[in-house]
Amino acid sequence: MSKIxxxxxxxxxxxxxxxxxxxxxxxxxxxxxxxxxxxxxxSGCGKTTxxxxxAGFEDLTEGEIWLGDKPVSVKSKNLYVPPEERGLGxxxxxxxxxxxxxxxxxxxxxxxxKKTPRDELRERVMTALGHTDLQxxxxxxxxxxxxxxxxxxxxxxxxxTNPRVMLLDEPLSNLDPKLRESMRFEIKAxxxxxxxxxxxVTHDQSEAMALSDRMLVxxxxxxxxxxxxxxxxxxxxxxxxxxxxxxxxxxxxxxREGRVFPAEGTVQPxxxxxxxxxxxxxxxxxxxxxxxxxxxxEGTGYPGRIEKRLYMxxxxxxxxxIAGQVIRVHTPHGNVLPEGCGCFVQFRNPRWYxxxxxxxxxxxxxxxxx
Amino acid sequence: xxxxxxxxxxxxxxxxxRRFGLDRIVFLLSLFILIVTVLMPMLMIVxxxxxxxxxxxxxxxxxxxxxxxxxxxIYNTVKIGFFxxxxxxxxxxxxxxxxxxxxxxxxxxxxxxxxIPYMFPPFFGAMAWSLLLAPRSGYMNKWFMQLTGxxxxxxxxxxxxxxxxxxxxxxxxxxxxxVVSALERMDPTLEESARIAGAxxxxxxxxxxLPLVLPAIAAGAMLILISSLSHFGVPAILGFSNNIFxxxxxxxxxxxxxxxxxxxxxxxxxxxxxxxxxxxxxxYIQRIVLKTGHYDIIKGKSMRPMLIKxxxxxxxxxxxxxxxxxxIVVVPLFMIFIVGFLKAYGLPLTLQNLxxxxxxxxxxQSKMVRDSIMNSLFLSVSSGVITMFLGVMIAYVVIKVKPxxxxxxxxxxxxxxxxxxLVLAIGVILVWSGAFGINLYNTIWIILIAYIARYVSxxxxxxxxxxxxxxxxxxxAARSCGATHLESLRDITIPLIRPGMIAGFxxxxxxxxxxxxxxxxxxxxxxxxxxxxxxxINSEGNTVQASALATVAIGIIIAGHFALRYVTRDxxxx
Numbered sequence: 019m020s021k022i023x024x025x026x027x028x029x030x031x032x033x034x035x036x037x038x039x040x041x042x043x044x045x046x047x048x049x050x051x052x053x054x055x056x057x058x059x060x061s062g063c064g065k066t067t068x069x070x071x072x073a074g075f076e077d078l079t080e081g082e083i084w085l086g087d088k089p090v091s092v093k094s095k096n097l098y099v100p101p102e103e104r105g106l107g108x109x110x111x112x113x114x115x116x117x118x119x120x121x122x123x124x125x126x127x128x129x130x131x132k133k134t135p136r137d138e139l140r141e142r143v144m145t146a147l148g149h150t151d152l153q154x155x156x157x158x159x160x161x162x163x164x165x166x167x168x169x170x171x172x173x174x175x176x177x178x179t180n181p182r183v184m185l186l187d188e189p190l191s192n193l194d195p196k197l198r199e200s201m202r203f204e205i206k207a208x209x210x211x212x213x214x215x216x217x218x219v220t221h222d223q224s225e226a227m228a229l230s231d232r233m234l235v236x237x238x239x240x241x242x243x244x245x246x247x248x249x250x251x252x253x254x255x256x257x258x259x260x261x262x263x264x265x266x267x268x269x270x271x272x273x274r275e276g277r278v279f280p281a282e283g284t285v286q287p288x289x290x291x292x293x294x295x296x297x298x299x300x301x302x303x304x305x306x307x308x309x310x311x312x313x314x315x316e317g318t319g320y321p322g323r324i325e326k327r328l329y330m331x332x333x334x335x336x337x338x339x340i341a342g343q344v345i346r347v348h349t350p351h352g353n354v355l356p357e358g359c360g361c362f363v364q365f366r367n368p369r370w371y372x373x374x375x376x377x378x379x380x381x382x383x384x385x386x387x388x
Numbered sequence: 389x390x391x392x393x394x395x396x397x398x399x400x401x402x403x404x405x406r407r408f409g410l411d412r413i414v415f416l417l418s419l420f421i422l423i424v425t426v427l428m429p430m431l432m433i434v435x436x437x438x439x440x441x442x443x444x445x446x447x448x449x450x451x452x453x454x455x456x457x458x459x460x461x462i463y464n465t466v467k468i469g470f471f472x473x474x475x476x477x478x479x480x481x482x483x484x485x486x487x488x489x490x491x492x493x494x495x496x497x498x499x500x501x502x503x504i505p506y507m508f509p510p511f512f513g514a515m516a517w518s519l520l521l522a523p524r525s526g527y528m529n530k531w532f533m534q535l536t537g538x539x540x541x542x543x544x545x546x547x548x549x550x551x552x553x554x555x556x557x558x559x560x561x562x563x564x565x566x567v568v569s570a571l572e573r574m575d576p577t578l579e580e581s582a583r584i585a586g587a588x589x590x591x592x593x594x595x596x597x598l599p600l601v602l603p604a605i606a607a608g609a610m611l612i613l614i615s616s617l618s619h620f621g622v623p624a625i626l627g628f629s630n631n632i633f634x635x636x637x638x639x640x641x642x643x644x645x646x647x648x649x650x651x652x653x654x655x656x657x658x659x660x661x662x663x664x665x666x667x668x669x670x671x672y673i674q675r676i677v678l679k680t681g682h683y684d685i686i687k688g689k690s691m692r693p694m695l696i697k698x699x700x701x702x703x704x705x706x707x708x709x710x711x712x713x714x715x716i717v718v719v720p721l722f723m724i725f726i727v728g729f730l731k732a733y734g735l736p737l738t739l740q741n742l743x744x745x746x747x748x749x750x751x752x753q754s755k756m757v758r759d760s761i762m763n764s765l766f767l768s769v770s771s772g773v774i775t776m777f778l779g780v781m782i783a784y785v786v787i788k789v790k791p792x793x794x795x796x797x798x799x800x801x802x803x804x805x806x807x808x809x810l811v812l813a814i815g816v817i818l819v820w821s822g823a824f825g826i827n828l829y830n831t832i833w834i835i836l837i838a839y840i841a842r843y844v845s846x847x848x849x850x851x852x853x854x855x856x857x858x859x860x861x862x863x864x865a866a867r868s869c870g871a872t873h874l875e876s877l878r879d880i881t882i883p884l885i886r887p888g889m890i891a892g893f894x895x896x897x898x899x900x901x902x903x904x905x906x907x908x909x910x911x912x913x914x915x916x917x918x919x920x921x922x923x924x925i926n927s928e929g930n931t932v933q934a935s936a937l938a939t940v941a942i943g944i945i946i947a948g949h950f951a952l953r954y955v956t957r958d959x960x961x962x
Contacts, residue, residue, distance in 0.1 A: 075580055075694055101583040108584040114577035118599045127595075128585035175585065185584075 020086055020182035020215045022049040022072065027081035029067055029239075041067045043239040045081070049232075054209060054216040056226035058262065059236035066187060068236075069219050073108055073185055074101035085183065102131075107176030107214070111188040113168040115160045115175070121147070122156035125174045132179070146174040149208060166197045173205070177212060184209075186218045190225060202229055223263050227251065235259045257371040260304050267310075267345040268371075269303040278303065280320070280341040288320050293370055304369045307348040311364035312336060312355065319364035327357050338363055410874060411789045415797070418781040422800040425841040429815025430807070436818055437658045452658040461638040461659075465617055465666065468548060468634060472555040472616040477609045479556065480563025483709065488571030489597070491695040492706055499568075501713045502561055507945055508721075509902040509919065510558035511621025512938050515926055516720030517554050518626060519727055519935070521545035525734055527723075546630045554622050557716045559615055563608030570604035571597075576693035589696055610674040617667055618808030620905040625926065635663045636810045636905070643814070643909055653817060660811040667806055721942070728936035746936035757937060759914060760921035763832060767907075767917060768900035771839035772893045778840065779847025779892060780885070783855045786848075788863075798848075805845040809905035813838055816910065830912030838906045843896045850895055854888025855881075887956065894952040901948065902941055 027045040030038050042064040049055045057065035070076045071091065072083055082092040085106075090099040115124050125146055129139045147153055150170040160168050169189060176184060186205070190198045206229060209216055220226050226233050227247040234244040235258070243255045254260035257268065269288075272279045273296060277287040290303065311319065325344060326337040333348040336355065340363060347363070355361060437449055452458060483502065487495050505513075520528040521543050529541035544550065578600065582592045620636040627637060639659045646652015698705055726737060728746055735741040750757045782801045786794050804812060816838045821829040828834040858881055866876035904919035911920050918941055926934035 073580075073584060075583075100588070101580070102586045102588055104584075105586075106584055108581065110577040110581060112575055112577055114575065114581040116578060116582075116596060116600070118602075127582065127587070131586040131591060172581070175581070179586070 021051045022086075022183065022215065022217070023047075023082075023084040024068070024072070025082045025084075027068070027071060027083060028079045029064070029071060029076060030079045040239050042071070045239075045241060047234070047241070047244070049215060049217065052213050052215055053231045054206070054218060054229055056218045056220060056230040056233035057236060058220060058223060058226040058233055060262070061221060063236040064239040065219050065221075065236050069185055069187055069217060072217065073106060074099060074104050105179075105181055106183050106185055107179070107181035108185040109169070109172045109176050109187065109189040111191055113160075113165070113172050113192070115168050115171045117160050120157055120159050121152060121163075121171055124160070124171050125156075125178050128175065128179045142178055143174075146178040149177065149211070150174040150204075165193055166201065169193060169201065173208070177208060177214075180212065181214060183215045183217070186216060188220055189218075191220070191222065198225070205229070227263070235262055254369070257302060257304065260369060260371065265307050265346065265348075267305045267307065269305070269340065269343055269345060271301055271303045273298050273301060280343060284341050286320065288365065288368075290365065290368055290370070296370065302371045303365070304371055305345070305365050305367070307335070307346040308333070309366045309368075310345070310347045311366060312338070312347050312349055313362050313364070314355065314359070315362065317362070319362035321360060322363045323360050324355055324357055327355070410877075411785070411791075414781050415785045415789060415791055415793075418778060418785060419793070419797055419800075421778055421840075422782070422797065422844070425816075425837055426800050426803055426844070428819050429812060429841065430803070432818035432823065433657045433660055433811065433815045436654050437661055448654060449658045449661070452655055453662060457633070458635075458638060458659060458662075461633045461635050462662065462666070464548065464623075464632060465634040465636075465663075468551055468555065468623070469613050469616040469670075471552045472559060473609050473613040475552065475556045476560040476612045477563045477605065479560040480565075480608060481567060481605065483560075484564050484567035484571060485593075486705065486709060488568050489593075489693060489696055490698050490705075492698060492702060492709070494706065494710075498709060498713065501717050502564055504717045504721075505558045505561050507898070507949055508558075508942065509621060509904060510555060510619065511625055511904055511919075511923065512724060512902075512942070513554045513558055513720045514551075514622040514625040515922075515931075515934065515938065516723040517545050517550065519723045519733075519931065520719070521550065527737070546626050546632075548632060551623050551626050551632070554626065555616050555619060557720075558622075559612045562611040562615070563605060566604040566608035566611075567601055570601045571693075574600060574693070580694065583694075606674060606677040610670065610677075613670050614667055614806060617670060618663065618810065618905075620810055620908065621923070624923070628927075635659060635666070636808060639663070639810050639814070640908060653814065656814050657818065660808075660814050663808055664811055667808065671806055724935045724938050724942070727932055728939040730932045730935075733931040746933050747940075750933055750937050750940070756916060757921055757925075760916040760918050761940070763835075763915055764901055764903075764918035767832065767835055767839055767903075768897045771836055771843060771900050772897040774836075775840050775843045775847045775896050776851070776889055776893045778844055779849075779851040780855075780889060782844070782848050783851035787852060787855045788860075801848040802845050804841050804843075809838075809842055809903075810909060812841055813906045813909035816841070830915065832915045835907050835910045835915060835917065838910055839900055839903070842903075842906055843900065846895050846899075847892050850888060850892035851885070854885040854892075858884050890955045891952060894948060894955065898945060898948045898952070901944055 024045050024047045027042060028040065029042040030040050032038055045064075045068060057068060059065045067076060071078055074090065077098060078091050078093045080093050082094070083090050085104060089095075089097055090104055091097065116127070119127065122143055125143045126139055129142060134142070143156070144153075147156060150173050152167065152170050152174060155163065155167065160171060163171070169192070172189070189205075190201055193201060202225065205216070216229075218226065218229055227250075230247060232244065232246055233250060235242045235250065237258055243250060243259050245253075250259065251263050254263060260266055261268070269280060271288065272282060273292065275298065276292060276296075278290045278292065278301075279287055288303065313319070320340060322338045322340040324336050325339050328335040328337075329351075330348075334351060334354065336347045336349070337344050338347050338361065345363075439445060440448075483498070486492050487498060492498075518526065520526050521541075523529060523541045523544045523546060526541070526545065529543065532538065532542035533540075545553075574597075579592050579596055582596045583589075587595065618636060619634075620640065623632065623634045623637045624640065627633060633641065639656045642652055642659065643656045646655070727733065729742040729744070730737070731741050731743045731745065779801075782797060785791065786798050816834060817829065820834050820837065821827055828837070862880055862884070863876045866880045867873070871879065902919055903917060904923055907917040907920050908923065911917060916924070918937070922934050922937050922941065925937060
């Protein structure tokens with residue numbers, strides 16, 4: 019029984035200046051048993067606060083949280099189960115391994131708290147160390163070990179009690195990129211083996227997409243979209259999600275009589291089928307750099323001019339000027355277009371979004387300052 | 389030593405010959421000053437103790453060490469040191485936890501109050517508490533005896549217990565500040581991960597928090613121990629009347645009684661060696677304790693630690709804290725302040741018994757007091773300026789130039805940190821009263837030399853702290869723009885550490901202004917310092933005038949602290 023239910027969860031903070039900030043706003047979610055679920059969002063969006071409320075480090079302002087069929091935080095009944103009684107595993111961004119205990123004692127700590135008999139304790143610690151590739155290091159102190167190894171200690175420590183739910187608070191962001199990738203697989207493999215439910219908090223979209231069965235994107239304390247990585251990538255519900263889940267171009271456009279123009283006064287429309295019910299006015303045409311075709315053949319797309327060309331490891335990046343706006347285009351290495359030449363741009367899978375108001379942008383800046 | 393010096397002269401610096409001139413001069417100059425002011429006094433104490441003329445003489449040392457009155461002084465010193473450290477650590481730890489990890493209100497106010505004992509010399513506290521709790525004349529004892537009709541006083545401050553109490557009041561902030569800062573810098577997830585692992589609040593405190601702040605506790609406790617072992621003022625004011633002696637007060641008594649005779653000073657020197665030995669043993673214990681670990685507990689994103697809810701205990705604990713702070717901080721200051729306005733000591737504290745006569749006397753009529761204020765101002769400003777520059781020079785050599793022998797220089801500059809002020813004073817007397825053809829005894833210069841030696845450690849530490857923040861590249865950038873070494877120092881390094889230098893000056897000026905321990909052995913008929921004047925007036929029994937003068941000193945110290953605040957208010961980040 020390890021599904022996790024959040025009902026109307028709200029968290030308000032009062033800042034030093036006396037302002038009330040809603041860090042998490044009416045959050046409703048059910049995470050299924052055995053699922054790997056990611057919370058994705060920019061810093062200050064409330065994802066860590068939500069995780070800390072599930073862990074029991076923060077009280078709720080409103081709402082309730084259930085682990086399985088057991089309530090752990092119910093504000094209306096003033097019920098609050100402290101973190102040590104929730105039976106969770108957790109891994110922190112800064113590892114949080116104890117420098118005064120050696121590897122064995124770090125991993126043994128949760129068992130010692132539970133007064134586990136000596137032989138059983140030893141066996142379970144050694145098993146956990148085995149699963150995390152730490153055999154032979156049990157006498158070492160954390161300061162002797164690398165960042166990756168320290169994070170393995172934290173991982174071993176969190177699985178040693180065989181918890182049903184594992185909370186991961188940006189566990190990979192203090193590691194270098196290569197290590198990060200291999201740790202991703204290890205976490206996934208551990209989950210397969212022990213079949214626990216994972217909540218994974220991150221601001222790295224590729225990490226979230228690679229790891230999760232389902233995920234959500236948060237912004238300003240609110241859930242913007244929930245779904246599988248595939249659904250989210252292919253069908254982002256708004257500009258923010260689109261921008262957050264990959265590289266993106268947002269072309270400012272004007273709609274006149276059902277046709278899309280990149281600027282006032284241009285006569286040639288961009289070939290694009292507007293969704294139902296879009297009336298004349300301004301909007302954004304979103305496209306991914308690798309979903310844009312580029313050629314010199316007349317009539318294959320919208321005319322533009324190549325301003326800059328950059329060689330990258332996996333593609334060539336062009337900065338293409340379209341009626342005064344610059345977009346990025348990624349093409350495979352191969353035939354190369356020179357800088358300064360005219361070209362034709364073909365949007366393969368563009369999406370239409372109404373422009374996000376400036377008010378939201380302002381609010382985001384304010385929250386980051388606080 | 390000779391080999392050491394030639395090896396230093398003979399070596400080229402690794403950073404190129406261009407730097408040779410200036411850096412080498414700075415190095416040798418600071419080394420010379422430290423040898424003269426710090427090393428020679430220490431050596432002279434050893435030489436004078438174990439040699440009579442040029443003949444080895446162990447008899448004096450054995451006789452001094454074995455004398456029963458000295459043995460009892462050792463016993464008292466260690467006993468007081470032990471209990472002050474114990475109580476001070478417990479008290480400091482309790483408040484540190486309350487402010488660092490509980491949800492007690494009014495943390496800002498309490499933190500501000502806790503730093504006040506730092507500002508004032510403990511012997512002011514001894515004076516204040518003997519105003520209240522001297523067995524027969526203390527106000528509190530008198531009220532108690534009037535109220536209950538008892539013939540015995542409530543408490544006797546002139547006792548070992550009284551000395552322990554007053555010293556504890558002034559020294560517990562050492563542990564408090566160390567531990568509070570460790571708790572504040574500590575990564576909260578270290579504690580949170582233990583909670584997630586199933587440990588309750590108290591288990592986490594015991595198994596995670598306490599072990600992690602242990603180095604901070606040990607460092608603070610050791611500061612208390614060393615300060616208490618070498619402390620003079622409190623046992624001098626509270627202990628003399630009951631014949632309670634500690635090593636520092638015994639040394640003072642020996643030198644004072646001998647009236648400057650050579651044998652008396654030799655005996656004092658022998659006792660000093662004993663005192664230094666006690667301190668060295670304490671330092672050695674500290675190293676063993678600290679060896680157990682110096683952890684890197686500062687990591688991760690800064691998040692507020694989970695505060696422990698005191699619930700029902702909140703109000704009582706707040707009451708206890710505020711009350712004890714009131715007793716430790718406010719009561720003594722108030723007593724000194726009010727008694728300074730009293731017509732005579734012992735009169736009831738009513739309005740018609742108040743007068744300004746004491747201030748008229750000390751600030752107007754008494755030349756001795758006026759001289760002492762001028763002397764202290766002169767000494768504090770001059771030793772502040774000189775020592776601050778000396779500290780910058782040493783820190784510059786140690787951090788930037790790094791010649792061979794930098795370890796020796798650093799060691800010399802930090803040595804006075806652990807040498808009791810009284811011992812330093814004896815060493816300075818031995819060096820500067822004609823032994824090398826220069827006799828400065830009874831002049832203000834001998835006090836200045838002692839102050840420089842005493843405060844060079846402070847200056848060096850504060851200068852290192854600011855110099856370490858000036859990255860090499862800043863100076864190198866200046867050099868690459870065509871500045872000479874001297875110009876890059878003058879235009880880049882010095883301006884960047886200037887706020888640190890000014891703060892360093894005040895860190896010397898303030899304690900020098902109230903200094904007692906060193907100057908009490910060095911003053912002559914016309915070179916009393918403010919501390920000495922207050923101490924002397926008080927021990928002559930002119931309590932009201934001593935209190936008035938102490939109030940003046942408190943005023944100067946507070947003004948100095950505001951100046952320090954003002955100077956350090958917006959340090960430019962590097």
